[in-house]
Amino acid sequence: MARTVMFFLVVGLFAAAWTEVDSMGNGNMKKAGRLLDDLDANRRLQCRRNRCNDHGRCVFPKARAGVIRCACEGRYSGNNCEIDDSVCGNILHFSPQRTDVNTGASVPAGWIMCYIDENDADHHSTSCRNLLAGLPIYGGYTGLLGAGGNFGCWHGQSGSQSGPAYAGNDVILAACRNAIQQTSVLAIGSWAPPATTTLGVCIKLPHLQVEV
Numbered sequence: 001m002a003r004t005v006m007f008f009l010v011v012g013l014f015a016a017a018w019t020e021v022d023s024m025g026n027g028n029m030k031k032a033g034r035l036l037d038d039l040d041a042n043r044r045l046q047c048r049r050n051r052c053n054d055h056g057r058c059v060f061p062k063a064r065a066g067v068i069r070c071a072c073e074g075r076y077s078g079n080n081c082e083i084d085d086s087v088c089g090n091i092l093h094f095s096p097q098r099t100d101v102n103t104g105a106s107v108p109a110g111w112i113m114c115y116i117d118e119n120d121a122d123h124h125s126t127s128c129r130n131l132l133a134g135l136p137i138y139g140g141y142t143g144l145l146g147a148g149g150n151f152g153c154w155h156g157q158s159g160s161q162s163g164p165a166y167a168g169n170d171v172i173l174a175a176c177r178n179a180i181q182q183t184s185v186l187a188i189g190s191w192a193p194p195a196t197t198t199l200g201v202c203i204k205l206p207h208l209q210v211e212v
Contacts, residue, residue: 135203152181
């Protein structure tokens with residue numbers, strides 16, 4: 001009889017303990033569910049605040065709770081679709097990388113970095129100033145200069161990736177100055193062979209200038 005009582009006592013204690021553990025587990029699951037709901041609400045709020053600048057849509061990767069990405073449309077790029085890739089006009093390519101990976105030099109505020117390279121064979125003999133075609137607001141280089149803007153051009157040996165930031169010869173530092181080599185061309189002989197040359201064009205845009 002005593003053994004029977006002891007058996008049921010042990011079973012009862014085990015059942016009570018299991019109920020408590022199960023209750024704690026359910027509580028933790030509910031807390032985790034509330035946390036995920038809060039994260040989703042926060043992501044939806046950020047999207048309503050125009051996270052992608054009207055140039056893309058919000059994407060929520062299922063595998064990464066709380067993470068928001070922008071799927072950009074058309075000519076726009078950047079983390080928040082804030083970069084208009086047509087800002088360099090009809091010929092030049094826009095370089096979103098503003099810091100030279102070799103030297104650490106950066107594009108000054110109010111300037112943008114553009115370029116052509118070995119892949120732009122149709123423009124290897126085009127004067128740098130004539131590469132500024134179809135610029136938003138200004139049109140060409142005459143409109144840019146007339147509005148108070150400026151630009152500089154500089155050659156460098158193409159690097160592991162496209163763009164002035166990966167090229168040699170301090171392209172960003174040298175090009176981002178007023179009136180530098182504005183009539184130069186990409187193909188200038190053995191010193192800058194077209195097959196391995198990047199011509200960086202750094203443009204100062206008047207509408208991006210801030211008076212201090």
